[in-house]
Amino acid sequence: MARRALPLTGAHGRRSRRGDVVGMSVLTVLLVAFPFLAPPSVTNVGVYALIYALAALGLSLLMGLAGQVSLGQAGFFAIGAYTQAVLVTRYETNPVLASVAAVTVTMTVALLVGLPLLRLRGHYLALATLGFGIIVTVLATESEFLGATSGIFGVPKPQFNARTYDSTTEYFLLLVPVVLLGLLLARNVVESRIGRALGAVNDSEVAAESLGVDTFRLRVQVFVLSAAFASVAGTAFAHWLGVINPNAANFPLSVSFLLMAVLGGVGTVYGAVVGAFAVEGLDDGLRRLIPELVPGAVGEVQLIGFGILLTVIMIFLPGGLHQLWTTARRRLSGSDLAAGGAPPDGGPAPAPDDGPLLARESRAPAGTPLLEVQGLTKRFGGVTAVDDLDLTVHAGEIVALIGPNGAGKTTAFNMVSGAVVPTAGTVTVAGTRVEGRKPHVAARAGATRTFQNLQIFGSATVLGNVMVGRHLRSRAGLVGAALVLPARREERAVEASARELLDLLGLGPDADRLAVDLPFGRQRLVEVARALALEPDLLLLDEPMAGLSGAERRDLARLLRRLRAGGMAIVLVEHDVEAVLALADRVAVLEDGVRIALGTPDQVRHDPAVIAAYLGVDPEDSTAVAVAEAGPGEAR
């Protein structure tokens, strides 16, 4: 489900940008023609579909981009509707001004609610938003000011230029531009730097953070945006129905929003509109059909269709109607998506020379301490995984961290990169203290990492992966992205620099393929490219050699040497001791969380404590025990 249906990359983006123009035009024609072709009763259903489409669109963004389920979308819908109703009926505010106020109020509430709630994950967030929706219902019911159970009456149909939009056709046509504008904004957000970063968060949160993405901040932003969509829908709803009561915040309404988003395909912008029409049509149809089939059926019987639909979609079509559409299109056009030049799997050719790579004027001169680790300690319960580790890494050197299984290498590494909070000690990256902070803080200080078990962004292309790496080197925010123009030029620059980097690493031919379609070794290289896109001063590599073939290992080693020559500092945790001893300038050996040796590869190779740590100590062999116990003292 985490898979987003829209491609994220500039390359696909450009292709889909043309598609979007076509799509938007077709949709505009269809929507404008709808009220003239459909009988009034159907147009009435269409009005609700358009209204709900906006709320569903917001939810679809939240689920698709931020990967969060909200079961309280109707709560924001109701806040928008109530604010509008109060302003228009009590204070005779101009409806347009009122709706601006309504959206502002809703967004403020969403921000206040989101700040604590978005610290929760998964089930907990979903249930907490459900709780929020119910609290809104209860407060509306209890508030005399809001008319308690009967609600607020007499919200007039909107008037513009002395023209009242009170027929279904007129109201429908009034809503069409609003919905189209909403679609456009949503599309822009999905395609933007922010959308790309959120997509990355969805695929791998820790990897996105290591590239400098502040996930919490983005989540809150999307949550607020999603609430804004719901609130616009709420204001439109208030004017159309003329009455607003606590039912507007009702749970079943949140469920229909969810159904619309899921049916259309989570994260797809058009899907929400299609889903809204489908669900409203189904709702209307079932309301008529079921009482005919089951005499005496009254009430919300159409819900049975919703229930079955939700279940069936989740089991058989988790991508919603959008998934049907893309599958059908792929069938029609054959397998040409993979075309675009079948890239050579065998011989990548990163420029054959061995010159320095990615050197920069601004980089600290070789020998400057970039990473300083002092007294770093991690205890899990009673177990000390890392014990009082000291390590300094300078610009322009490769330092390796090795040790037997369970020695604490990975824990130490994760504390440096911010994935694990240390029990004690400090980690300083280029003068910034980063211990215990989220990985994006270290990224800002110029340190990023790769992962042992690949954390590739599976829903993006190779280029898309690398563009996420440019997150910190670009600036467009949510608003800029939604309004497109300011962000366009930057997007082009980001894409160009990403392509340049891919060419440099020999990944150019693969740029437009989905990253998950690459062979393992190339995926690993994509991770390195993604990390390099950040322009780091300190590169942290977690078992970069694991799973690579001999040739791939040699290529990677050469790449790392060239980066070192360019002034970068590199720290790697590695199982492949042979490769490490050949590559690193200095090697630190951990055993049981303690640094038992630190020195050049040659010193380490002949250190008796290291040999004992690797081969194990024969319990009967007391001299070996003695060596092992004496070893750490000597090494320090």
Add this chain to the structure above:
Amino acid sequence: MVDLLQLVFAGLSQGAVYALIAIGFVAVFTVSGVINLAQGEFAALAGLVAISAAGSGLPLPAAAVVAVASVAVVAVLMERLAIAPVKRMTTLVSLILTLGVSTGLKALMLLVYGPNAEGLTPITPGGVTVGGVSIRYQELWILAVAGLVALAVYWFYERTLAGKALRACAEQPVAARLVGISLGRASLTAFLIAGCVGAVAGVLASPVYFTSWESGLTLGLKGFVAATLGGLVSVRGAVLGGLLLGVLENLTAGYVSTGLRDAVAFLLLIIVLVARPSGVFGRHAEARV
């Protein structure tokens, strides 16, 4: 003082209902990682089945057995048809899936039993006043039966091989498979337990709180709040969470406002989730059951 006692007593009996539903959440969540949003519907369905069975002339205990048995079948079918076929059960999928089942069950109840809320005949009608606190006999029944069922579930997890196997699946699924326990069967058993405890809760609650096709929503949510208060991993926590929630709700209704009763539960949920995700009674987020 009498007021307070009265409210606390009413809260305990209501809390006992929440506690049973909370046990259902815990049973399923620990084994399959799914928050079953249809848990409340299990209770509502049992109430309605019992009412209609009793209405068609069955004696009360028989009606109760019919209700529990039919809900158990529904729960097992749900696991086989909706949960087991899913290969990659993410949070999003599990939520929407169980929401779908919940919505479908709700509508089915509406179709079959109509929109009106009804109450089952109490096991023993009437009540008694003790020191100014009026007690309905049905409330005593709730406390007694819920207590027995909770004890039985506790005994199952602590003393029987099948129960220990479920705990093993919850704590170390890989090791559980290695000793030969089938995770699929464990999930089925968990849903069976959830169905049974939910159904008992529904039958018990019906005479006092009435049952309609919609009552599952609130019951389910309150049960979830109770389970979360207890850390979502232990039967004991679920029971304590249920009782605490019941009492708090009744105190709010008594001293602040009846209408705010529902808001309290969810406010509490949000506060607990944000401040103490391992629950009020939980120590760590370890799987215990």
Add this chain to the structure above:
Amino acid sequence: MSLEVRGLAAGYGRLEVLHGVDLDAGEGQLVAVIGANGAGKTTLLRALSGLVPATAGTVRLAGVDVTGSGPERLARAGLAHVPENRLVFPTLTVEDNLVLGAYTRRRQPAAERTRVRDRALALFPRLQPRLQQAAGTLSGGEQQMLAIARGLMAQPRVLVLDEPSVGLAPRLVGEIFTALGRLRDDGLTLVAVEQNARAAFAVADSVSVMDRGRVVLHGDAATLATDPRVTAAFLGGGVSAEATDASDGRH
């Protein structure tokens, strides 16, 4: 042969970790599989017990082809896997952990299960006084003993162990390997994956050295114990290529 593995390949998603491994363990033999981190030892065991599906090759257990069976079936067929990091059930008592170890034998007469349990406890007397303690409160060494005892409760033909000595004090390593030796002497077939090469050599009958998903050296423990290529396989230093050649010569 109690366990006969031919050309076994397995991995995770796109990453193939095992590239065609052969392994034989005769009845009453203790086979040690050693190798550096990331050599594929754990994946080998996971593929043997069905936790990771094999993508090629066959596994025969006492002559029966069990390739592709899930762990539940393999447990019943007589293969017990003592997993990496022990994975005892932490809130259950030591006794209950043992009871669950015999899950596949739950229809056996209770007396038979008690006999097996007593034998396991005789092997690890430290567990006896802790039977009613929650397994999570045991020390690392005791948890390892419990994990082995739990595996024995299934009355397996073949017991495979993943790094039984990791993180343990040398004295405990000795204790555990002594116990494994006794089990072998009683006729059980054992396959132990080990980091601690010296401890493994001390008790094993034969040793396979793995590197990068392949068995690069194989032979009886006494011969290999002094072979410099073993050290090379752990610490590198350019001998690895020779080692590969040697193993090619063997096959």
